[in-house]
Amino acid sequence: NAGVTQTPKFRVLKTGQSMTLLCAQDMNHEYMYWYRQDPGMGLRLIHYSVGEGTTAKGEVPDGYNVSRLKKQNFLLGLESAAPSQTSVYFCASFPLGGTPLAEQFFGPGTRLTVL
Amino acid sequence: QQQVKQSPQSLIVQKGGIPIINCAYENTAFDYFPWYQQFPGKGPALLIAIRPDVSEKKEGRFTISFNKSAKQFSLHIMDSQPGDSATYFCAASRGATYKYIFGTGTRLKVLA
Numbered sequence: 001n002a003g004v005t006q007t008p009k010f011r012v013l014k015t016g017q018s019m020t021l022l023c024a025q026d027m028n029h030e031y032m033y034w035y036r037q038d039p040g041m042g043l044r045l046i047h048y049s050v051g052e053g054t055t056a057k058g059e060v061p062d063g064y065n066v067s068r069l070k071k072q073n074f075l076l077g078l079e080s081a082a083p084s085q086t087s088v089y090f091c092a093s094f095p096l097g098g099t100p101l102a103e104q105f106f107g108p109g110t111r112l113t114v115l
Numbered sequence: 116q117q118q119v120k121q122s123p124q125s126l127i128v129q130k131g132g133i134p135i136i137n138c139a140y141e142n143t144a145f146d147y148f149p150w151y152q153q154f155p156g157k158g159p160a161l162l163i164a165i166r167p168d169v170s171e172k173k174e175g176r177f178t179i180s181f182n183k184s185a186k187q188f189s190l191h192i193m194d195s196q197p198g199d200s201a202t203y204f205c206a207a208s209r210g211a212t213y214k215y216i217f218g219t220g221t222r223l224k225v226l227a
Contacts, residue, residue, distance in 0.1 A: 004158075031213065042121070042204055042217035044161070050212055058214065090158050094213050102151075102211065107160030 004107035013081045022078040023091030030096035032074040036087040083113045121218025136190045138205035145207040
C-alpha cells in the first residue's frame with residue numbers, strides 16, 4: 001500500500017516547454033487534488049477531481065490542465081511552462097463519504113524549476 | 116472572503132514550552148478546520164481537525180481551540196519537543212468536496 005505517489009520528484013524545464021506530472025493513489029479514493037506550494041503563500045489548490053472523468057478548477061488554475069481518465073491517476077499538465085510556475089507541487093486524495101474529520105492524504109511532492 | 120490568515124510566520128520555543136498558532140477566517144460557510152504538519156521534504160499530514168460545533172478538541176499534546184463568534188481558531192502544542200519542529204498549516208473547507216483554503220504556514224522550531 002504505497003498511498004499517494006508522485007512522478008517525477010524533481011524536474012527542471014526551460015520556459016515554453018511542456019510536461020506532465022503524474023499522481024497515483026492505491027486507496028480507491030474518489031477525490032483527488034493538485035496544490036502548489038510557494039514560500040510564504042501556503043498551499044493553493046490548482047485543480048481537483050471528484051471522480052473518474054471529472055475535473056474542476058481551484059484557486060489558481062491558469063496555465064495548468066488536468067485529466068482523470070482512471071480513478072487512481074490524476075495528471076497535471078503544463079502546456080507552456082513559465083518561471084512563475086516554479087514551485088513544489090503536491091497531489092492529495094480523499095475518500096468519498098469520508099467521515100467529517102477524514103484526512104486528505106498528500107504525496108511527497110514534485111519540485112519543479114522553470115528557467 | 117476565502118482567505119485564511121495565519122500567524123505568526125515563525126516561532127521559536129524552548130523544549131517544554133507551549134507554542135500557539137492562530138488562524139482567522141471570514142467565510143462563515145466554512146465547516147471543517149484541519150491542521151496539517153509538514154516536515155522538510157515531505158507532504159503535509161493531518162494533525163488534528165475540528166468542526167465549528169465544538170469549541171475545543173484535544174489529541175495527545177495537540178489542542179485546537181475554536182471561537183466561532185470571533186471566526187478564529189488556534190493550535191496549542193503542550194510540552195513541545197524538538198521533534199515537533201516543522202511547518203504547521205491551518206486550513207478551512209466548506210461542503211462535501213473538501214477543497215481546502217490553507218493558511219500561509221508557521222515554521223516552528225523547538226530548541227532542545
